[in-house]
Amino acid sequence: MDNSYYFEQLDLEKVSNPRIRSILSDLELFAEREKRQVYVIDKPIGERKYQYSYKDALVILIPEVKLLFINVGGDNDSFEEFAGDFIEDLGIISDKYDYKSFLGRPRKWQEELTKEINFGDNDSIISYIESNILLDINVRKGELLISLLTGSINDIDRVKGDLPSSSLEQIKRNIILFDGEQTRFIFEQMDKKRVTIQGLAGTGKTELLLHKLKDIYINEEDSKIFFTCFNTILAKDLKDRIPNFFDFMKVREQIKWNERLWVERSWGSQADKNSGVYSFICNHYKIPFQRYSWAVSFESVCKNALERLNELEQEGAFEPFFDYILIDESQDFNDTFFKLCEKVTKKQVYIAGDIFQNIYDYNGIAKDKPDFLLNRVYRTDPKTLMFAHAVGFGILERPVVRWLSDEEWLACGYTIEKEGEYYSFSREPLKRFENLEDNITSIKLSTAEEDNYLDKVIWAIQDIKEKNPTVEAGDIGVVFLENNNGNYNLAESLIIKVDQMFGWSAIKGYEVKDKKKNTLFISNRNNIKGLEFPFIICITTTPLNSSTTIRNSLYMMLTRSFITSYLILSESNGVLNNRLEVAVNEIIETGHLTVKEPKSNEIMDTSKLMLEANINKSQFDIIEEILKSFGIEDPDKKGKIQNLVNVMAKDSVDADKIYALIAKNIELL
Known part of the structure; x- marks a missing residue:
């Protein structure tokens, strides 16, 4: 069954309730059959602070349908109190993200956008869905309420108002909702050290890592987090994005750089302990730092560091430093780096990567199933x-x-x-x-x-x-x-x-x-x-x-x-x-x-084809063209890069592969 259409987050005792379990089963089948997004919750999942005592209620969220408050117990007064508190809290969240300017106060939208239901033994949840359809502007208002409850926050200035008729403006102003798999990755608490998310390019993996980072940062006050990737350019982009993302998500906590949050590349420099995961580990645990060189692979560097940490652990002189490590573009790494990250992490390592390095380089998802698989590309039709x-x-x-x-x-x-x-x-x-x-x-x-x-x-x-x-x-x-x-x-x-x-x-x-x-x-x-x-x-x-x-x-x-x-x-x-x-x-x-x-x-042998690419140009000529595009003219720098490519790409004349190799390592050089 496709898990992306259905999301459920309820207290365990509710899931064990036979009446609730029957409703959930019908909803899951409905989501898959109709290809409709369905969320079932009992509190706002994007805000952990909201809790409710009544245990016989759930809330069903479906685009184009009223928010359905379902009572499966006999205590009507407690249910009314639950629904009232829930809607009041939703109004507070709406105000927090400036949605109130479009939605208004809860007393304005409660009757039009929500429905309270005392669910009987012979009732059908599907019939309640079909009889509570939203129309016109209320469709957009309902989706905005869903976005608040599921943490999929939209820029209200971009999406407010009626949906325009032109396709360009419609696409620009569409309300974005996380699907079930994306929502699970952000908010589901998994009982394992390494959590992997993998998908096609354009499935929103980096955005999900940012939401995961925000969720950890605001809800675990003393946590220490390292957000990393392979190269300096992407790391800088991430570091620039996070303050803007936190501002947009109304994160009140100040970002304590290099105290609670590190955002840097994987290797780093010996001169600056905070410049990379590896450099920080070497400095913190007082183990030898291996400099970058043509003959040393990052895999061997991580392997040596891991061995030293294991020795320290046997001596009783090791304690994991970070609570979480988030890794983007995981296809750029080997498993030894992941093990090193797990070693220095107390709680979890989140690893996000592409199914393909490129469309010819399959990363073996069929052999090693990720915890979360994203195969819906939301950028492209x-x-x-x-x-x-x-x-x-x-x-x-x-x-x-x-x-x-x-x-x-x-x-x-x-x-x-x-x-x-x-x-x-x-x-x-x-x-x-x-x-x-x-x-x-x-x-x-x-x-x-x-x-x-x-x-x-x-x-x-x-x-x-x-x-x-x-x-x-x-x-x-x-x-x-x-x-x-x-x-x-x-x-x-x-x-x-x-x-x-x-x-x-x-x-x-x-x-x-x-x-x-x-x-x-x-x-x-x-x-x-x-x-x-x-x-x-x-x-x-x-x-x-x-x-x-x-x-x-x-x-x-x-x-x-x-x-x-x-x-x-x-x-x-x-x-x-x-x-x-x-x-x-x-x-x-x-x-x-x-x-x-x-x-x-x-079927062609693509491994041979990769070597045949740009066959009329030498590797030297291809490197020269690429260096020219980077504006690099210094003979010493050019010589170093030529040597790097000779070692790491051998006889390849694949221009894109060489370009990616140079772009990835140019800052290190």
């Missing part, structure tokens, strides 16, 4: 994601570039139906993308000749503007796949053209490495990861080949949008363009993609 996988894996071609096992397809959130030699793939629709205007399509293909790529990009922008009158330049990203002079010249021409036609300014992401408000973002494939736009325009000016670098980059580009991805293909693809067009039409019209299962000899 499921139809866009399906098409992006089809193109990235080359499953419409022969030979296929990558084919997953059934278990792997399921782990990625696909529903599979088989008939003979054919697979039919589908993904469940997401609420975020429901009720969009009929003229909005999540994927659009076009074919360009060598001399009319600029015209095709302008056409795509005009199409976006025509269907979305409120669109701004910053809502659109333009990304080209190939790093060649022709595309860089295209970017220059596009900057001039959009200024002439639309009065828009534009920036080149491969130079400034960032987005700017109300400015068209133009970039190459190396500078798009982590960004998202309502609309993305992807440009390929050469035939698609079997390079895993190219395919992975194209997948990443297509999934940057949360309304429409435009893909401009080279006419030199020939018949492949027709196949892609047929696939898009099938996905858009039916929500399915039908593919013939490849035979074993029709």
Whole structure:
């Protein structure tokens, strides 16, 4: 059963009550059958301080349905008191997050948005759901109350008011609710040392870690927490995000940096004990610190540290220092680092990572099941994601570039139906993308000749503007796949053209490495990861080949949008363009993609393909190009980086792999 639709958090004695257990069973089946989000609680789960004495009541939260207060006991007075206190507390939470400006006081919304029910032996909970449907503006108000009770706080200035009719404004103003699996990760207390969460890119893992951090920080006053990741750049981003996130979540406690909360990379520097998990451990426990060098792996460094800590424990001179460690991008680490973190942690280590390092590098979820599996990508329309996988894996071609096992397809959130030699793939629709205007399509293909790529990009922008009158330049990203002079010249021409036609300014992401408000973002494939736009325009000016670098980059580009991805293909693809067009039409019209299962000899060996990428360039040339993009000219620094890549990437000429390696280690160098 898909756990993402159903969430339940009740006192244990309630769950053991046969009448409540029967209601819960019916609700769980309802959630799965109807694909509807259902939460069952007996107190606000985002605020631990609220407690109630009456034990025969529960509260059912379902979008588009009134908040249902259910009494399964005979004490009506106590139930009335429970419901009254609960609603009063909900009003306090509403005021805390400034929701009251839109919702008003509880006396204004209680009758319209809540229903108290004395549940009889012969009653049906489903009939109560069906008879308490919300309409119009009350739907949004009800969802906002649910968000308060489940800790999925929205920016009220963004979401208040009626849902607008245009798809762009609707997406921007949609109320976001955590699904059951996400809510469990944040609030469920698991009785184990290591808790793992794994999912596809775009499933919100970092955001969930931030919520977990907030929950621990405000509810366990003396806790010591280290939030870490592999590289300095991401660690800095996390450290910058946390104060803003805490402010938004109305955390009153002051952040005590390097006293209660550390946010740094994994390795660190010997000169600064607070610069990394490893550096802090070495300093605190007075064990040798191993410096970064070409010949030393982080795995061996962690292994040596763990052995020393075990020796200290045998001598009776060891005590775990941290209460919690949170690890983001866990696919960048090995298990030895996780064991080291567990060793120095009293309570729990939370580990979040991607199912794929890239779409060809599967991280073995089928063998080592995570505690929480996220396979719903909320950034991108499921139809866009399906098409992006089809193109990235080359499953419409022969030979296929990558084919997953059934278990792997399921782990990625696909529903599979088989008939003979054919697979039919589908993904469940997401609420975020429901009720969009009929003229909005999540994927659009076009074919360009060598001399009319600029015209095709302008056409795509005009199409976006025509269907979305409120669109701004910053809502659109333009990304080209190939790093060649022709595309860089295209970017220059596009900057001039959009200024002439639309009065828009534009920036080149491969130079400034960032987005700017109300400015068209133009970039190459190396500078798009982590960004998202309502609309993305992807440009390929050469035939698609079997390079895993190219395919992975194209997948990443297509999934940057949360309304429409435009893909401009080279006419030199020939018949492949027709196949892609047929696939898009099938996905858009039916929500399915039908593919013939490849035979074993029709599937490429991607390990060999990775070595063949950029075969016409030497590793030295690729490194030189990447260093130029970073603005590094110093011969000594360039020599160090060349040596690093020689040791860690050996003979690889995979430009994206080398780029990621350099970006990950550049601060250390």
